[in-house]
Amino acid sequence: MIRVALVGAGFVGRNHFNQYQLLGDRARLVAICDADPARRAGDWTNIGGNLADATGRVQDLGDIRPYARWEDVVAAGDVDMLDITLPTFLHPDIATAALAAGKHVLCEKPMALTVEGCDRMLAAQKDSSALLMVAQCVRFWPEYVWLKQAHTENRYGKLKSLSLRRNAGTPSHSAGAWMLDPTKSGGALLDLHVHDADYALYLLGKPKSVCAQGHIRNGSPDRVHALWHYNTETCVYVEGCWDFPSGFSFNMGFTAVFEKAAAIWDMATGKPLCVMHNDGKTETPKVPEADGFFAEIEYFLSCIAAGTPPTTSTPQDSRDAIAIALAELESIRTGKPVPIR
Ligand SMILES: NC(=O)c1ccc[n+]([C@@H]2O[C@H](COP(=O)([O-])OP(=O)(O)OC[C@H]3O[C@@H](n4cnc5c(N)ncnc54)[C@H](O)[C@@H]3O)[C@@H](O)[C@H]2O)c1
Structure with a gap:
């Protein structure tokens, strides 16, 4: 069972949350992080977006722990993987910190705003035992x-x-x-x-x-x-x-x-x-x-379970894109x- 922290409870975070509900015992959401207190508590009534599930709702998060700061998620002992669904400019800092802490990272696209940001993420993965994949849902x-x-x-x-x-x-x-x-x-x-x-x-x-x-x-x-x-x-x-x-x-x-x-x-x-x-x-x-969101998450979980780096979507390709x-x-x-x- 891979213990996942969802870092970002906005449009895509909510979508990924839905996918984890379908993944059974392959992954368990243990933490959810968002700077917005209502969103990290499950009040998703004001989240919009252009794909399915664009309606707001209040979600009972049960025993999923809420976090305000992603740094505290990176430090949490019982988190194996961060699913980063935060605004793009934050991706490199969070992904590199998580990889340095030995945590697997699924990071939303686009990987980063600059090639340098992408290269920082690639270097952090190289120095880590953990895996990195950018969520190229297409x-x-x-x-x-x-x-x-x-x-x-x-x-x-x-x-x-x-x-x-x-x-x-x-x-x-x-x-x-x-x-x-x-x-x-x-x-x-x-x-x-x-x-x-x-x-x-x-x-x-x-x-x-x-x-x-x-x-x-x-x-x-x-x-x-x-x-x-x-x-x-x-x-x-x-x-x-x-x-x-x-x-x-x-x-x-x-x-x-x-x-x-x-x-x-x-x-x-x-x-x-x-x-x-x-x-x-x-x-x-x-x-x-x-659907692409479910399939990308399921694939990355299977890579982690097998201990093999992703090949269907490599971080190098995400960087080259x-x-x-x-x-x-x-x-x-x-x-x-x-x-x-
Ligand atoms: N795969 C896709 O098709 C797809 C679609 C849309 C967006 N995205 C990507 O997903 C990422 C998120 O986009 P979104 O549309 O969900 O955005 P969003 O604005 O709906 O959600 C972002 C969430 O991050 C929170 N947040 C912002 N700064 C924070 C911080 N420092 N610490 C903690 N929480 C913080 C906000 O409160 C918000 O709830 C982006 O990288 C975006 O490009 C991917």
């Missing part, structure tokens, strides 16, 4: 798991083009509006678009260069359109924005055109993943059932392609 999301498998197995021939999209209204749920401050969240580039930067990396590896356009607001783009160049014929386009009107339903999706078929999915349509074959037939493939997103920012600012090392 790698575990059923439709994206299916696409990764189809591509790896070469099921429909070579991938000719990949388009990844993530569109949203400006987030309004974050505590004290920290998400709207790019010095705390990295703006849409790191908070939202990094999901797809990480997924493109997962599917195709590092590009040779990136070329991007965007709209910069408050020093950070709230819209990114990026072309990733590889030394192959695959055309890769990644789009992310949170500048839609507030009534817009959050969407994530992809179009992948292979030699023999095209796969199309857009969450907001409510329609299932569709594969259109060149011969005119269409197919609705069966996708894995578990940040580096590539920041290269896109450079391209937006300079109007030139930026090589990726």
Whole structure:
């Protein structure tokens, strides 16, 4: 039984809390930390967000201990793992302290706001007996798991083009509006678009260069359109924005055109993943059932139980996704392609 402290009881913290309720005896929540006294006591009536469970509630936390300070969670003797769901600018300090204390760390994406922050986390993990994984839920999301498998197995021939999209209204749920401050969240580039930067990396590896356009607001783009160049014929386009009107339903999706078929999915349509074959037939493939949040947590727990570092989502890839997103920012600012090392 892995004893977990949930560090952050906001939108994603509440979501992760729900997942632990489904994990049976594989993990036990022993502590919950939030600077907000009501939230750490289970009053979640004012938590919003753009995915499932956006309604508030009062949660009976039973014998889960409340903490105001994450430093006290790191020092707690009966905690094996921290699940960090705090604002992004806090990730490196908490993750490095927890790893130094020998505690496993599952940290929400984006890993950090800078490559240096990511490198601090990687170094702390190297010096620790504990494991680190960044919660890149898209790698575990059923439709994206299916696409990764189809591509790896070469099921429909070579991938000719990949388009990844993530569109949203400006987030309004974050505590004290920290998400709207790019010095705390990295703006849409790191908070939202990094999901797809990480997924493109997962599917195709590092590009040779990136070329991007965007709209910069408050020093950070709230819209990114990026072309990733590889030394192959695959055309890769990644789009992310949170500048839609507030009534817009959050969407994530992809179009992948292979030699023999095209796969199309857009969450907001409510329609299932569709594969259109060149011969005119269409197919609705069966996708894995578990949602991405549950699957990522379950996977990391299984890594801890087996004592093996995560491979489905490595901290190095999470770091590289940040580096590539920041290269896109450079391209937006300079109007030139930026090589990726
Ligand atoms: N995987 C996803 O799809 C996804 C979606 C949204 C957010 N996120 C990420 O999850 C993290 C949290 O985002 P969120 O949307 O849950 O934010 P949120 O504002 O809803 O929740 C953050 C919580 O942290 C608490 N907090 C802030 N500073 C604190 C401190 N110093 N000590 C203790 N508690 C503190 C706040 O009171 C709040 O309850 C971010 O890194 C964000 O990028 C991931």
